[in-house]
Amino acid sequence: MTAPAVSVVVVSRARPDRLRLCLTGLSRLHYEPYEIVVVADAQGMAVLRDMGLEDEVKTVAFDEPNISRARNLGIGIASGEIVAFIDDDAVPEPTWLTQLTRGFEWPEAAASGGYVRGRNGISFQWRARTVDRTGTSAPLDLEGDSPVLLTPADGRAIKTEGTNMAVRRTVLAELGGFDPAFAFYLDETDLNMRLAARGHATAIVPLAEVHHAFAASTLRAENRAPRDLYDIGASTAVFLRKHCPNGEHRQVVAKLRAERRRTLLEHMRDGRLEPRDVRRLTARLEAGLAAGRVMALEPMPEIPHSPQWFLPFETRATGRSVVISGRLIRRKALREQAVAAAQTGDCVTLLLFSRSTLRHRVRLTRDAVWEQTGGLWGASTRSQPAMRMARLARRTAEEVRRIARQRGLDQA
Structure with missing residues (x-):
């Protein structure tokens, strides 16, 4: 089956460093064809120029605090069959689009959503959920990692997260995109409810993962304390x-x-x-x-076809995934080795273990290395005991199994 063309829309305002990291991840996806659409302020546009990407992505200059209006501008020039969304303070796993588009293997699926890991790169912020007419979400207990097609129950919708979701463009266009009345908060939930009202099914794909940092903004501080409600x-x-x-x-x-x-x-x-x-x-x-x-609610006319041709992004990833593992005491040499491999286009996972029981953390570095740090005897998931003895080779193998499909290691 031919993979559908995907337009990835990123909205960014006053967070240039976060956008840079997000684009680092997006530029190394194991998928084709996809295009990147950036809706951003002047700081965001400067990041594109600095990264040398201004001629490789579609852009819309926008500097207003309204994420729905910004996303609609992105949809307006998106030319893919599928439109995917990710926040500027998130980074995708290399196989994100490969997994997320599996949801559209069902012809009746209008939308697809994945799981979101938190700032430590390990724990989940959000998995499968439903939402009701009051905007209240409830968890869905899904077994395993296989995609699941869900039809909304009466009065509820299948919840997707704005930082990890995709919708068929024809459906988005017909619905008029996101409602600009939602400048922030409940924007994608409103879309979920409108999809449900029309009887559209949504696929949940557990292995379509992004890492979301909850970065500081005009609405919340770095410590997540609110600045405005x-x-x-x-x-x-x-x-x-x-x-x-x-x-x-x-x-x-x-x-x-x-x-x-x-x-x-x-x-x-x-x-x-x-x-x-x-x-x-x-x-x-x-x-x-x-x-x-x-508030006067604006009409939501159908979004017309994009006036621009699809602009396929040439991924920097070769498709080859490698693992470098060792003791934290050797971190300088191991990091240099990892950066050199990443510069060739490899998807590099660097595992650095200390002789401790520290819990593990995962981050994508600016050099495009997936770096995981923690104790050799520490837990990397909540289901693991706080301490357990293990040798380096065994612990490396366990961690590789945990991330293999997200990182493309199962194809290596």
Whole structure:
């Protein structure tokens, strides 16, 4: 079967370093054909020039705090059969698109979503979930790693994450893309509900993985303390107007207030916020709720065909995956070896083990090396014991088995 052409849309604003790392990952995908569409501010455009990518990707200059409007601009010039989305503070595994597009092997699948790992590169932020008309998500217990096609139940939708999802362009175009009323928060959830309302099925593909860092922005600090809750309030009010019966609104809003207050007080207890911040943020939440209740909802006309030809990106990856493993004490030499291999186009996994029980962490470096550090006797997943004895060769083999399909090692 011929692989579908995919347009990958990335929106970036005021996070040039994160965009650079995201593009490092996107430029080394084990997939073809795909194009990259970047919707970004001036800082983002400067990153493209610095990386020498300005002639290899499609771009839209945009510097407004509205992710839905930005994504729609990206969809407008996307020419692929499938449009995939990833955030600028995320990096994809090399086989991300190979796995994500498996969901579209079902002709009836309108969308496909994968799993998202957190900032330590090990634990999951999100896996399979459903969402209801109040915007409340619930986990789906899926067994194994095989793709699953799911049809939404009455009043619920299959949840996909905005940083790891794909939709057929024809379906996106017909729906008018993302609703600009959602500047931030619940933007993809609204799309999920609209897909469900039309009876569209969604595939969940566990092995389509991205690593998401929750980077700092105008809305949250590096320590994840909120800087503003206006958009959360506004988006919640709009979502309820669109999808939830009026009689349930008061209860949902009361729950939102209680949850956000509890979170704010936890941040204050831990020293990340001051009492005045709690008062200010609470007021901003209320202002957003009030604005969302009366906001004029824009019409969402069908998005026309892209005026641009498909621009296939020539991946820097050769398709060859290698593993370099050793003791942390030899990290300088091992890192130099890993960088040299990455420069040839290899997908390089570098395993650095200390003689300890430290938990493991994974990151993609700016040199395009997947570096995993941790104790030789430490856990790399929550299911493993905190300590267990192992030799270097055995532990290396275990970690390779854990990441083989995501990193393309099963084809090596």
